[in-house]
Amino acid sequence: MADRSEWPQIATHGQAYGGPIRGTSRGHRLPMPMEETMRHVKTPRPVHSLAEIALGLKVMACPNCGGGPMVARSRSLTFDPRADEVEIKVVCRSCLKSESFLFAITDADHPGPRALPRKFDEEAILAAADVVNPTDQPSALVDVAGWLMLHSLLTDKVRSAAVHARTGADRQAIRNLQILAGQCIDEALKFYDVDNDLPPQDAFFSEAGRIQFHAYPELFVRNRLIDLRSRLPSRAALTDAGETASSVQPPPCWWRFWRRG
Numbered sequence: 009m010a011d012r013s014e015w016p017q018i019a020t021h022g023q024a025y026g027g028p029i030r031g032t033s034r035g036h037r038l039p040m041p042m043e044e045t046m047r048h049v050k051t052p053r054p055v056h057s058l059a060e061i062a063l064g065l066k067v068m069a070c071p072n073c074g075g076g077p078m079v080a081r082s083r084s085l086t087f088d089p090r091a092d093e094v095e096i097k098v099v100c101r102s103c104l105k106s107e108s109f110l111f112a113i114t115d116a117d118h119p120g121p122r123a124l125p126r127k128f129d130e131e132a133i134l135a136a137a138d139v140v141n142p143t144d145q146p147s148a149l150v151d152v153a154g155w156l157m158l159h160s161l162l163t164d165k166v167r168s169a170a171v172h173a174r175t176g177a178d179r180q181a182i183r184n185l186q187i188l189a190g191q192c193i194d195e196a197l198k199f200y201d202v203d204n205d206l207p208p209q210d211a212f213f214s215e216a217g218r219i220q221f222h223a224y225p226e227l228f229v230r231n232r233l234i235d236l237r238s239r240l241p242s243r244a245a246l247t248d249a250g251e252t253a254s255s256v257q258p259p260p261c262w263w264r265f266w267r268r269g
Contacts, residue, residue, distance in 0.1 A: 052093050052112035054148045059137035061111050062130045063158050063192070064149040065098060075102030080128035096128050111149075135184050138243060140191045146198040152207045152228070153217035155196035159236065162189035183241065190240030193233055205230045 055061050065078045078098045086095045094111045141147060150158070166185045173179055199211035206228055212218045221228055 052110040054114045055111045056114060056141040056143060056147070057137060057139070058094070058113075058128075058133045059140045059188075060147060060149060061094070061096065062128075062133050063140065063188075064147075064154075065130070066161065067150060067154045067157055070100035070103060070105070071107060072105045073100060073103035075100060077101055078107070080130060081106065134188060135181070137188070140188075141195060141198075144198065146211070147195055150195070151213040151217055152196045152199040152211040153220060154213075155192045156227070156233075159189050159192040159196070162186075162192065186240050187243050190237055190242055193237040193240070197230070197233055197237070200230050 055064070065080065068076060068078050070076050070078060078100055081097045081099050092112055094113060095108060096111065097106060097108050099106045146152075147155070162185050166182055166189065169178070169182050169185065173182055196207075199207045201208060206225060207221070209218065212221060226232070
């Protein structure tokens with residue numbers, strides 16, 4: 009597996025925003041080790057799509073304050089066709105400091121400069137994404153704990169949006185969120201060995217994720233993830249079945265890592 013020592017680290021389990029771990033019998037805070045933050049480097053981080061970058065920004069910690077979230081700035085995306093690299097300028101909502109990160113889109117069908125939007129519009133990118141990672145290889149940007157955190161964030165968003173859904177467009181947006189949440193579980197499962205019900209140690213990119221895994225291994229059991237996945241739709245299945253967003257119900261909230269505010 010590639011060396012990730014210079015890649016951004018995932019702020020999981022309530023750490024990035026100082027919130028307690030929820031969904032467990034022991035709500036407590038964990039320290040934020042230095043390796044939890046993104047380092048000031050210009051080494052491109054390999055990704056498979058703009059959607060993977062958009063999701064990764066949601067769980068990255070700021071290299072300056074250790075908080076977040078990191079959000080893309082307006083007119084923030086540039087593409088270097090000579091190196092197949094995308095540069096995105098971001099700002100931390102906690103300390104308001106700016107950073108710039110390089111990503112190399114490794115998929116053969118990566119967008120060229122004409123296909124890329126000038127503005128990194130996270131919502132538009134995620135809504136338009138058919139698949140986050142079309143390969144069988146696990147992400148090098150978001151670890152197994154980060155994907156489970158993203159699943160929790162997205163299912164919470166589904167639950168909130170369902171309360172106010174009134175139109176077909178609202179229901180379509182909910183369906184897209186459910187599909188994306190299902191893909192997050194798909195990405196988490198890519199880290200598992202065929203003959204093991206728990207993820208290997210190298211599926212965690214940070215000490216915080218490893219601490220959480222050792223404290224609550226039952227949350228990482230493969231069958232649990234498979235069960236979560238079975239409650240969520242896939243784009244292909246809905247297309248084949250001709251289902252609508254209104255026929256898909258949000259899964260129960262099972263794991264909340266942090267709260268903002």
